[in-house]
Amino acid sequence: MRLNDLPDIDFVSADEQEILAEIINLYTSITGRTLTQGDPVRLFLHVIVLIVVMLCNKINYTGKQNLLRYAEGANLDHLGILVGVERIGEKSAITTMKITLSEARDIATVIPAGTRVTAGDNVFFAINQDVSILAGTIEAEAAASCTVAGTVGNGYLPGEINKIVDPIPYVAEMVNITTSEGGSDIETDDSLREAIREAPEGFSVAGPVGEYIKIAKRASTLIVDVSVTTPKPGQVLIVPLLNDGGIPGDEMLEIVKDACNAKTVRPLTDQVIVAAPEVVKFNVIVTYYINRADETRSVAIQSGVIKAINDYVVWQKSKLGRDINPDELTSLIKKAGAKRAVITSPLFQVIAENHVAIADNISVKLGGIEDE
Numbered sequence: 588m589r590l591n592d593l594p595d596i597d598f599v600s601a602d603e604q605e606i607l608a609e610i611i612n613l614y615t616s617i618t619g620r621t622l623t624q625g626d627p628v629r630l631f632l633h634v635i636v637l638i639v640v641m642l643c644n645k646i647n648y649t650g651k652q653n654l655l656r657y658a659e660g661a662n663l664d665h666l667g668i669l670v671g672v673e674r675i676g677e678k679s680a681i682t683t684m685k686i687t688l689s690e691a692r693d694i695a696t697v698i699p700a701g702t703r704v705t706a707g708d709n710v711f712f713a714i715n716q717d718v719s720i721l722a723g724t725i726e727a728e729a730a731a732s733c734t735v736a737g738t739v740g741n742g743y744l745p746g747e748i749n750k751i752v753d754p755i756p757y758v759a760e761m762v763n764i765t766t767s768e769g770g771s772d773i774e775t776d777d778s779l780r781e782a783i784r785e786a787p788e789g790f791s792v793a794g795p796v797g798e799y800i801k802i803a804k805r806a807s808t809l810i811v812d813v814s815v816t817t818p819k820p821g822q823v824l825i826v827p828l829l830n831d832g833g834i835p836g837d838e839m840l841e842i843v844k845d846a847c848n849a850k851t852v853r854p855l856t857d858q859v860i861v862a863a864p865e866v867v868k869f870n871v872i873v874t875y876y877i878n879r880a881d882e883t884r885s886v887a888i889q890s891g892v893i894k895a896i897n898d899y900v901v902w903q904k905s906k907l908g909r910d911i912n913p914d915e916l917t918s919l920i921k922k923a924g925a926k927r928a929v930i931t932s933p934l935f936q937v938i939a940e941n942h943v944a945i946a947d948n949i950s951v952k953l954g955g956i957e958d959e
Contacts, residue, residue, distance in 0.1 A: 590656045590784060598650040601643035607636045655783060659776050667779060670786035674779050675808050680733040680740030680770030681838050682712060682748065682763040688725040689759040696720040696757055703752035704731065704761045710740055712748055712767070731763070733770055738809075743767040766836045771808040778808060799847055799859075803827050806846040807839065814864070814907045814941040823847075825861045826941040832904025834863050834943075867938055868947040869911055871896060872931035874954040875920055882956055884924065889953060891923030900946040908940035926957055 600606070610632050615621060622629040651657035658666050664674055686698055698718040703711045711734045718729040731748075733740025748763040774782075785801055796815045803813040803825055814826040827835050827843050835843070844861040875892055877885050899916045903909060913930045920928040938944050 597647050599643045667783045672783050672786050675774040677736035677773050678771045679736045680767045682767035683765045684729050684731045685764045686727050687760040688757050705750050706747045738770045740770045768839045774808045806843045812907045822858045826864045865942040867944045869933040871949040874952045875925040875928040876954045876957045878926040879956050888924035895919035895923040904945045911936040911944045
């Protein structure tokens with residue numbers, strides 16, 4: 588059962604009329620006096636009722652902060668500690684830099700940690716550790732991180748980060764050879780809440796699937812789904828998917844691999860392999876029709892249909908192994924106000940659990956206005 592499917596609860600009633608009736612009955616039973624509507628005492632009791640209602644609401648809020656469904660902020664962090672789950676903080680994007688000297692030297696050339704490179708847009712990447720280019724050679728590779736945590740450093744393609752900010756003698760070129768990725772914002776309450784709910788999966792031993800999924804997801808807040816399979820005995824294939832159907836690159840795969848290969852996680856007999864999901868492309872070709880009775884709303888319906896199709900495309904690529912289902916698309920289009928829809932593509936297709944279906948070409952056409 589999902590947390591949101593649980594019934595809502597209150598620890599105490601905060602109903603104003605119910606509290607007012609209780610207070611007036613209590614007053615009457617103690618004093619023996621009946622209060623009329625305009626009685627000043629009754630008006631004073633109304634003020635007391637408002638204070639009691641406020642206190643009841645605070646009691647309910649405080650009580651709910653001890654429950655996973657309602658807890659937020661620091662209160663949720665404390666619940667996470669009970670099951671060994673901590674909120675993921677901001678992380679910087681990473682990439683691999685190739686450093687090239689102008690010529691080979693007789694001695695080693697050291698590029699100090701913190702040496703910065705940029706693409707020219709005021710986003711800087713700094714070398715993580717001192718790098719030594721040995722005598723007689725002219726190249727070396729080094730890991731670099733964005734100097735600002737968060738998603739700002741993601742998405743720089745190989746070759747785009749190439750302007751040296753801190754010049755070093757004999758260094759002719761520094762350029763990224765991998766796409767920068769892995770930068771993420773601090774984990775949201777919803778994401779942390781789900782991680783806490785899934786934490787008991789990791790209480791078992793011997794490399795359970797749930798534990799690998801948990802560890803892979805905790806590697807980055809950008810990861811929304813993980814597939815874990817065993818292609819052959821002793822081998823574990825972990826396939827992560829990023830938000831909005833993003834396909835992880837080499838840097839992100841390395842982050843997940845490092846997390847799942849930790850000695851405290853991986854049983855000695857497991858060989859962990861981390862790979863990007865296979866992409867299954869499909870086209871969306873739709874012709875839809877509007878009921879003549881809804882002709883005055885045709886502009887709004889057309890906008891709604893476009894949004895419905897975009898929502899379907901995002902929904903389809905947001906989970907590994909999600910079958911391509913045109914019925915879902917038809918349902919969304921009709922909910923947007925269309926009378927009917929002719930789905931030429933896609934057709935139903937089963938998707939393997941470590942594959943993801945991503946729309947390629949999208950064609951949407953209004954077929955016309957039809958009678959009922």
